[in-house]
Amino acid sequence: xxxxxNGCALCPRQCGIDRAGSRGYCGEREKxxxxxxxxxxxxxxxxxxxxxxxxxxxxxxxxxCVFCQNRRIAMGETGRELTTTQLxxxxxxxxxxxxxxxxxxxxxxxxxxIAEALRMAQAEGLAIPVVYNTSSYEQVETLRMxxxxxxxxxxxxxxxxxxxxxxxxxxxxxxxxxxxAIAEMVRQVGVPLFGDNCSGERLxxxxxxxxxxxxxxxxxxxxxxxxxxxxTYQDHIYMSIMNQYTPxxxxxxxxxxSRRVTHREYERVVDYAIELGVENAYVQxxxxxxxxxxxxxxxxxYLKEVx
Numbered sequence: 370x371x372x373x374x375n376g377c378a379l380c381p382r383q384c385g386i387d388r389a390g391s392r393g394y395c396g397e398r399e400k401x402x403x404x405x406x407x408x409x410x411x412x413x414x415x416x417x418x419x420x421x422x423x424x425x426x427x428x429x430x431x432x433x434c435v436f437c438q439n440r441r442i443a444m445g446e447t448g449r450e451l452t453t454t455q456l457x458x459x460x461x462x463x464x465x466x467x468x469x470x471x472x473x474x475x476x477x478x479x480x481x482x483i484a485e486a487l488r489m490a491q492a493e494g495l496a497i498p499v500v501y502n503t504s505s506y507e508q509v510e511t512l513r514m515x516x517x518x519x520x521x522x523x524x525x526x527x528x529x530x531x532x533x534x535x536x537x538x539x540x541x542x543x544x545x546x547x548x549x550a551i552a553e554m555v556r557q558v559g560v561p562l563f564g565d566n567c568s569g570e571r572l573x574x575x576x577x578x579x580x581x582x583x584x585x586x587x588x589x590x591x592x593x594x595x596x597x598x599x600x601t602y603q604d605h606i607y608m609s610i611m612n613q614y615t616p617x618x619x620x621x622x623x624x625x626x627s628r629r630v631t632h633r634e635y636e637r638v639v640d641y642a643i644e645l646g647v648e649n650a651y652v653q654x655x656x657x658x659x660x661x662x663x664x665x666x667x668x669x670x671y672l673k674e675v676x
Contacts, residue, residue, distance in 0.1 A: 374387070374388045374389065374399050374481060375387050375388075375389065377393050377478075378508065379431075379477060379478055379480055379481075379508060379511045380394070380395065380431035380477050380478060380506060380507065380508060380511070381431070381506055381507070381508060381540070381542060381546045382394040382395075382431055392445075393431075393478065394431060395429040395430055395431045395477075395478040396428075396429040396430070396444065396445035397428060397429035397445060397478050397479070400450045400451075400452075401427070401450065401451045401452075401453070401456055401479045401482050401483075402427065402428035402429065402445070402448035402449060402450050402451070403425055403426065403427055403428065403448055403449055403451055403456075403459070403672055404426045404427070404428050404441075404442040404447045404448045404449075405424070405425075405426040405442075405670060405672060406423075406424070406425045406426070406459055406462075406463065406670060406671045406672040407421075407424060407670035407671060408420060408421030408422065408423060408424070408463070408466060408467070408468055409421055409422045409423075409424035409472065410422075412424075412472065412523075413523075413578060413607075413609055413651050414651070415563065415571065415572050415573040415578075416469075416470065416472065416500060416521070416523065416572070416573060416578075417469075418469045418566060418568075418570045418572050419568060419570060420467045420468065420469050420566075420568075421467075421468060421469075422468060422469065422470055422472040422500065423460075423463030423464065423466070423468025423469075423470060423471045423472055423497070424472040424474055424502075425459065425463075425471070425472065425473055425474060425476075426439065426442055426474045426475065427442075427448075427473070427474060427475050427476050427478075427479055428442050428445050428447065428448030429442070429443065429445045429448075429475070429478055430442075430443035430444075430475050430478075430504070431477050431478055431504075431506055432504045432506045432538050432540060432543075433538070433539070434504075434527070434537055434538045435537050435538070435617075435620075435622075435623055436537065436584075436614070436616060436617060436620075436623075436626060437617075438615060439474075439475070440617065442475070443475070449672060449676060451675070451676070453482055453485050453486050453489070454486075454489070455675045455676065456482065456483070456486040457486045457489040457490045457493070458675045459671070459672070459675045460486065460487065460490040460495050461490055461493060461494065461495060462671055462674055462675060463671060464494075464495055464496070464497050466671065468497060469497060469498075469566055469570075469572055470497050470498040470499065470500050470520075470521065470572075471495070471497060471498070471499045471500065472500040472502055472523075473499070473500065473501050473502055474502045475502070475503065475504070476501060476502070476503065477503060477504075477506070477507055477511065480511050480512075480514050480515065481514065483515075484514050484515055484518055487499060487515075487518045488518070491518075498520035498521055498573070498574055498575070499518060499519050499520050499521070500519070500520070500521040500522075500523050501515065501519045501521070501522050501523065501524075501554075502523040502524075503522075503523070503524050503525065503550075504524075504525050504527065504547075505524040505525050505526060505527070505543075505546070505547035505550050505551060506538075506540060506543060506546055506547060506550075507524075507546060507547070507550035507553075508546070508550075509549055509550060509553045512550060512553045512554065512557070513553070515557075516557050519557065519558065520558060520574065520575045521558065521573055521574075521575060521576060521577070521578070522551075522554035522555075522557070522558060522576075522577045522578075523577075523578050523580065524547070524550065524551055524554060524577070524579055524580070525547075525579070525580045525581065525582070526544075526547055526548075526551065526579050526580070526581050526594050526597075526598065527543065527547070527581070527582070528543055528544060528590060528594070529544055529590050529593035529594045529597060530544075530590050530593070531543070531544060533584075533587065533590055536623075537584075537623070537626070548597070548601075551577070551579060551606075552601075554577050555577050555602065555605065555606060558575050558576055558577060559575065559576070560576060560605050561573060561575070561576030561577070561578075561605075561606070561607055561649070562574045562575040562576055573607075576606070576607065577606045577607070578606065578607040578608070578609050578651070579598055579606055579607070579608050579609070580608075580609040580611060581594050581595065581598075581608065581609070581610055581611065582611040582612075582613065582614055583610065583611065583612055583614065583630050583634060583635055583638050584614055584626055584630070585614065585616075585625070585626050585628050585629065585630050585631070585634065586625050586626065586634075587626075588634050588637050588638055591610075591638045592637075592638060592641045595608065595610070595638065595641060595642050595645065595647065596641075596645060599642070599645050599646070599647050604647075604648055604649045606649065607649045607650065607651065608642070608647060608649065608650040608651070609650070609651040610635075610638060610639055610642060610650060610651070610652050610653070611653055612630050612635040612653045613653060614626075614629060614630050615629065616628060616629070635653075639652050
């Protein structure tokens, strides 16, 4: 289980910290910390379904974007420590609660522990798909630890421009790592596969959905992201084009993204995807940026039941 944690190189930061005694760039030590576990209704329809996705929000983050919507957990301000056995029981508990899948949110810096817990859970009867929900700032070698354990990859492709990724995520190399990571995800799970659950809902069972959230003032970069994905994968993946960007309260240093995306900006990106010929895509309608996609991390829900 300590593979990758002694001189940690799990993410592209490669900070080299021994996380047994120190915190990495992600803000986390060796022990898994989880901020929330619940049935989450705000993913793409083929992930959430009517019952909800069995979502586990891990504390800490290797990327830490300045506009993060889950900032409290990304900065490690909340979370409970779990043993591998407790994480295993959490997977099984969410399955018993009716989750259609296990959804691992920001899991990169805990991959060795997660892989061990998934193997244990599958040996004890975990039978629903596993979703890996990530910023895509990933090492291919880390993703390979999950081969055969993850059914659905739900990665972001946040930026095409290295200038933007440097400014907003302190990661000028983001696109290089993210594009290789997504290629590895597609290699592992292949083309999208859907099936009906017991309620007759059409849910994804296997495949990749790449998310892109449009940023205010950066339509050109969004178009480059969409073009790259379509040129590279055509309809062998799904895209999810999102308009829900909500600026944090204090964005004095980033005035250009201190507002919401306009309807016109979002429409330009969606129209461009249609012009390219994209067919497998989810889009958001109406004032989704005004809705709450951010859970209350003071309410741990099912997490308490395994502690």
